[in-house]
Amino acid sequence: MAENDEEKRKQFYERTMGQLDEMLNAIKKNPDDQMELLRYAKGLVNTITIFGMSGDPEGIALVIIRFRALVEEHGHIDAIQNQFATALANSMSYLMKKQKFEQMYARLEELRIFARAYPMNMTCQRQLAGGLVNSIINFGQRGMMEPVKQLIRELLILSNAHKENMEIQLALAKGLVNSMGYLSKNYDYDSAIPLLDELMALTEDYPNDEDFILQRANGIVTAMSAFSKDEEYIDVVDELNEELSQMAKMYPNHEGVQLRAKTKSLGRD
Numbered sequence: 641m642a643e644n645d646e647e648k649r650k651q652f653y654e655r656t657m658g659q660l661d662e663m664l665n666a667i668k669k670n671p672d673d674q675m676e677l678l679r680y681a682k683g684l685v686n687t688i689t690i691f692g693m694s695g696d697p698e699g700i701a702l703v704i705i706r707f708r709a710l711v712e713e714h715g716h717i718d719a720i721q722n723q724f725a726t727a728l729a730n731s732m733s734y735l736m737k738k739q740k741f742e743q744m745y746a747r748l749e750e751l752r753i754f755a756r757a758y759p760m761n762m763t764c765q766r767q768l769a770g771g772l773v774n775s776i777i778n779f780g781q782r783g784m785m786e787p788v789k790q791l792i793r794e795l796l797i798l799s800n801a802h803k804e805n806m807e808i809q810l811a812l813a814k815g816l817v818n819s820m821g822y823l824s825k826n827y828d829y830d831s832a833i834p835l836l837d838e839l840m841a842l843t844e845d846y847p848n849d850e851d852f853i854l855q856r857a858n859g860i861v862t863a864m865s866a867f868s869k870d871e872e873y874i875d876v877v878d879e880l881n882e883e884l885s886q887m888a889k890m891y892p893n894h895e896g897v898q899l900r901a902k903t904k905s906l907g908r909d
């Protein structure tokens with residue numbers, strides 16, 4: 641049975657890599673054709689998805705090697721930069737699901753370096769922001785608080801450099817909610833409180849955006865749940881409860897806010 645599975649895997653690799661080779665050969669015939677370059681780049685991203693969905697870290701690694709070669713020769717093209725940043729971020733998500741943590745952090749560091757090399761490419765910056773949020777979640781779930789603190793600081797710096805970009809600001813909001821939640825659950829309230837303050841200040845800048853409204857509510861119920869375990873923070877919990885009630889009145893048609901106000905939990909959207 642194992643031999644049959646290995647043979648199927650081998651055939652799958654050959655077929656998948658063969659399709660990529662066909663695209664690469666088309667580039668070699670027309671090296672100045674940017675449409676062929678982009679087609680190959682998108683093919684690499686799609687192949688990472690295929691390997692990721694099938695839980696194959698080795699396949700992902702092989703595709704990243706191919707992508708690096710493409711970037712080395714054509715990295716000056718914005719579209720190639722965009723696709724490579726997307727590939728690195730996507731690979732991180734799949735590697736995290738397979739608990740390949742060392743490989744995941746290697747991809748995060750590669751994404752960091754790449755994003756710094758192209759600071760004006762907003763796709764690179766957005767993908768880095770998303771990668772940082774995923775890493776915060778990963779470390780938080782494993783109870784590793786020092787990396788969580790380092791990552792949220794990095795995300796704050798990144799977001800401050802791109803205040804005009806709503807997607808990066810939203811990633812910051814998600815990062816703040818998660819970091820504050822993990823830190824407070826581990827009784828590091830002194831580190832969690834400033835993050836809650838950051839979240840409140842950030843979301844006040846987007847009073848009419850449903851995503852930011854939801855993250856504000858998420859932060860409130862997360863903090864209420866964690867801080868209620870310590871009598872020293874009962875006043876904080878009461879203030880947050882009042883804020884959540886006010887949000888429910890302000891946003892009567894926001895299902896996420898209404899659910900959180902009713903259940904005092906994150907619930908399901």
